[in-house]
Amino acid sequence: MNSSGQIEPVTILDAAKRIAPFINHTPVLTSHTIDKLYQAEVFLKCENFQKVGAFKARGATNAVLSLDKVQLSCGVATHSSGNHAQALSWAASLVNAKAFIVMPSNSSKIKVAAVKDYGGIVTFCEPTLASRETTLAGILDQTGATEIHPYNNTRVIAGQATAALELIEEVPGLDILMAPVGGGGLLSGTSLSVHYFLSGGKVIAAEPEQANDAWSSFTRRVFVPSQNPITIADGLRTSLGSITFPIILAHVHQIVTVSEESIIKAMRFLWERMKIIVEPSSAVPFAAIMEGRIETAGKRIGIIISGGNVDLDDLPWRKND
Amino acid sequence: MNSSGQIEPVTILDAAKRIAPFINHTPVLTSHTIDKLYQAEVFLKCENFQKVGAFKARGATNAVLSLDKVQLSCGVATHSSGNHAQALSWAASLVNAKAFIVMPSNSSKIKVAAVKDYGGIVTFCEPTLASRETTLAGILDQTGATEIHPYNNTRVIAGQATAALELIEEVPGLDILMAPVGGGGLLSGTSLSVHYFLSGGKVIAAEPEQANDAWSSFTRRVFVPSQNPITIADGLRTSLGSITFPIILAHVHQIVTVSEESIIKAMRFLWERMKIIVEPSSAVPFAAIMEGRIETAGKRIGIIISGGNVDLDDLPWRKND
Structure with a gap:
C-alpha cells in the first residue's frame, strides 16, 4: 500500500x-x-448544492455502491451527528439498503429528523466517543452491517475526490485548490485529484485556529489528535485518520488557520455577495483569502464549498446583534 | 403602437x-x-445571482446602453428605494455616466449605502410619491439627465424579457413560465418572450394577496392602483404602468395570489432546500405552487427567481421565534 492508501487515478475515475x-x-x-478584491480568479465549486446539501453524498454513495448484494442485504452503519449521517442514509436508500446511524443523545432535533427523513435507522448513545464506538460495535455485531467511516475509508476518500476532479475538468489551468480540513476525507481526496490530474497545482487547506489539530499534525509531521475543540465550524472538529493523514502529508502543500471571527465574516460575505447558503465549515478557505493568509494575486484559485446545511433559526450573526 | 408597446422579437434579441x-x-x-413533491419539472432561473443581485440589472443596462453620447453626458435619473436604484447606478457606471437617484428619507441605510457604492448620486426626499416625483422633476430640469423609469419603459421591459429568453433557450419545452408581479416590468417582458419564443407556453404571474392590484386590474381589465399595500414582498408594492398593463392583459394567462405566511414559508423552503438566498418577492411564484394554486402535475415549469437582496439582520422567521 502506497501513501495514497491504494487510491490510484483509476479509483477516482471509477468512483x-x-x-x-x-x-x-x-x-x-x-x-x-471577489476577483477584483483579491486580484485573482476564484472559482467556487458549490457542493452546498450537492445531494443532502454537502460533498459527503459523494463518498457515501461510492462506498455504498461498491458493496456486493450480500453486504447490502445486511445494511451499512456509522456513528455521526453531521452530514455523513444524512449522506449515508440517503445513499443506502438508493439501493434499498438499511442505514444504521448511531447519534449522540444531544444531537439537534433537526439533524435527527433529517437522518430519519432519508430513511436512516437511528440509535441514540451517550455523547462520548467511547459510547459512540461501543454502540456502533453492538449494532455491527447484531446486524452484520458494514461500517462506513465518515472519512477514514478509501472508497469514501475516492468519492470525495470527485468534487475536485469535476472542478479541474471544468476550469482549466487552476494554480491552487483549497478545501477545509476536519477528518481529512475531502482534503485527502482533493489532494489526490490535484496530484493525478492537475499538473503543477497546489493544494492549500484551511482550518479553524481553535481546531488546529490538522495544522499541528501537518507541521510536526506527527499525528496530533483533536481535543474537543470549540469552533463554529462544526464539520471540522474531528481528528485526522490513519488513512487520510499520510495522503495529506504526501500531497497537500500548505495548511493555514483562521479565526472564528473571520469564519463568520466570510460566511456572511458569501451569503450577501454570492447569494448562496454556505455552512461555517465551508467558509473557512474563503476566510483564509479574506485574512490575506495566502498569495492570491494573479492566481486561478478553486475552492470546494463543502456544504450548506445550517439552522436558519440559529445564525451566528444573531449573537452579535 | 401595438399592445407590445413597440417591443418586437428583434427588440428583445437586440437587448x-x-x-x-x-x-x-x-x-x-x-x-x-421539488419535482417529486409537485409531480412536475421545475426550473429556477436564478436572477438572484444577477449583477446587483436582481433581474433589474438587465433592464437598466439595456436602457442606459441605448442612450447616445450626448444623453449619457447628462446622466440618468430615477426615483427608487429598491433594486432599480442599485441597478441603474451600476449600469450607468459601466459607461461612466452619472446616475441621479431620488430616495425617500426613510430608506434603509443598507440600501442607500449600496446605491452610493455603485456610484449613484443620492438626493433624499419626503417619503411620499408626490415628493419623489417633484424632487426627480427638479433634478431632470437642473441636469438634463434622462429619466429611466423602473418598469414603465420599453427598453427596461425589453431588458427584463431577456431572463425568460435565456431560460426558454436553455430549457426546451416549458409548459409554464412564472414570475412575480409588482409594476409589471419583469412580467410584461417575460410574457413577451413567451409569446414570441415559446409556442404554446403559458405565463402565470403570482402576487401577494395583500398587494393584489395587478390581480384586480387583470381580472377586471381596468387599471386598479396599488394603495400602500402591506406585504413583506417589498418589490411588489407598486402599481402596474401604462405600458406594462396592456402587455400583461394581452399575453399573461393567469394571475394568482398568495398569503404572507406562504411567501415566508416558500422563501425559507428555497433557502433550506436549494441553498440559495432569495428575497421575499422572489418566493411568491413558488409560494403559489406550494399553496396548490396552479396545476403542476406533469408540467415543465420555469420560474424567474427575481432577486436575492435581503437584510440578513432582519429575516422574517426571526419574528416567529
Whole structure:
C-alpha cells in the first residue's frame, strides 16, 4: 500500500462514473467582486448544492455502491451527528439498503429528523466517543452491517475526490485548490485529484485556529489528535485518520488557520455577495483569502464549498446583534 | 403602437446582445425534491445571482446602453428605494455616466449605502410619491439627465424579457413560465418572450394577496392602483404602468395570489432546500405552487427567481421565534 492508501487515478475515475447517475454535477460560481478584491480568479465549486446539501453524498454513495448484494442485504452503519449521517442514509436508500446511524443523545432535533427523513435507522448513545464506538460495535455485531467511516475509508476518500476532479475538468489551468480540513476525507481526496490530474497545482487547506489539530499534525509531521475543540465550524472538529493523514502529508502543500471571527465574516460575505447558503465549515478557505493568509494575486484559485446545511433559526450573526 | 408597446422579437434579441457582455448569464437550478413533491419539472432561473443581485440589472443596462453620447453626458435619473436604484447606478457606471437617484428619507441605510457604492448620486426626499416625483422633476430640469423609469419603459421591459429568453433557450419545452408581479416590468417582458419564443407556453404571474392590484386590474381589465399595500414582498408594492398593463392583459394567462405566511414559508423552503438566498418577492411564484394554486402535475415549469437582496439582520422567521 502506497501513501495514497491504494487510491490510484483509476479509483477516482471509477468512483466518478459509479456515482454520476445519483449525485449532482454541481455548478461552479464566480464573482467579479471577489476577483477584483483579491486580484485573482476564484472559482467556487458549490457542493452546498450537492445531494443532502454537502460533498459527503459523494463518498457515501461510492462506498455504498461498491458493496456486493450480500453486504447490502445486511445494511451499512456509522456513528455521526453531521452530514455523513444524512449522506449515508440517503445513499443506502438508493439501493434499498438499511442505514444504521448511531447519534449522540444531544444531537439537534433537526439533524435527527433529517437522518430519519432519508430513511436512516437511528440509535441514540451517550455523547462520548467511547459510547459512540461501543454502540456502533453492538449494532455491527447484531446486524452484520458494514461500517462506513465518515472519512477514514478509501472508497469514501475516492468519492470525495470527485468534487475536485469535476472542478479541474471544468476550469482549466487552476494554480491552487483549497478545501477545509476536519477528518481529512475531502482534503485527502482533493489532494489526490490535484496530484493525478492537475499538473503543477497546489493544494492549500484551511482550518479553524481553535481546531488546529490538522495544522499541528501537518507541521510536526506527527499525528496530533483533536481535543474537543470549540469552533463554529462544526464539520471540522474531528481528528485526522490513519488513512487520510499520510495522503495529506504526501500531497497537500500548505495548511493555514483562521479565526472564528473571520469564519463568520466570510460566511456572511458569501451569503450577501454570492447569494448562496454556505455552512461555517465551508467558509473557512474563503476566510483564509479574506485574512490575506495566502498569495492570491494573479492566481486561478478553486475552492470546494463543502456544504450548506445550517439552522436558519440559529445564525451566528444573531449573537452579535 | 401595438399592445407590445413597440417591443418586437428583434427588440428583445437586440437587448440580449447589447447587455450580454455586462450581465451574468445566470444558472438554472433544479431539485428532485421539488419535482417529486409537485409531480412536475421545475426550473429556477436564478436572477438572484444577477449583477446587483436582481433581474433589474438587465433592464437598466439595456436602457442606459441605448442612450447616445450626448444623453449619457447628462446622466440618468430615477426615483427608487429598491433594486432599480442599485441597478441603474451600476449600469450607468459601466459607461461612466452619472446616475441621479431620488430616495425617500426613510430608506434603509443598507440600501442607500449600496446605491452610493455603485456610484449613484443620492438626493433624499419626503417619503411620499408626490415628493419623489417633484424632487426627480427638479433634478431632470437642473441636469438634463434622462429619466429611466423602473418598469414603465420599453427598453427596461425589453431588458427584463431577456431572463425568460435565456431560460426558454436553455430549457426546451416549458409548459409554464412564472414570475412575480409588482409594476409589471419583469412580467410584461417575460410574457413577451413567451409569446414570441415559446409556442404554446403559458405565463402565470403570482402576487401577494395583500398587494393584489395587478390581480384586480387583470381580472377586471381596468387599471386598479396599488394603495400602500402591506406585504413583506417589498418589490411588489407598486402599481402596474401604462405600458406594462396592456402587455400583461394581452399575453399573461393567469394571475394568482398568495398569503404572507406562504411567501415566508416558500422563501425559507428555497433557502433550506436549494441553498440559495432569495428575497421575499422572489418566493411568491413558488409560494403559489406550494399553496396548490396552479396545476403542476406533469408540467415543465420555469420560474424567474427575481432577486436575492435581503437584510440578513432582519429575516422574517426571526419574528416567529
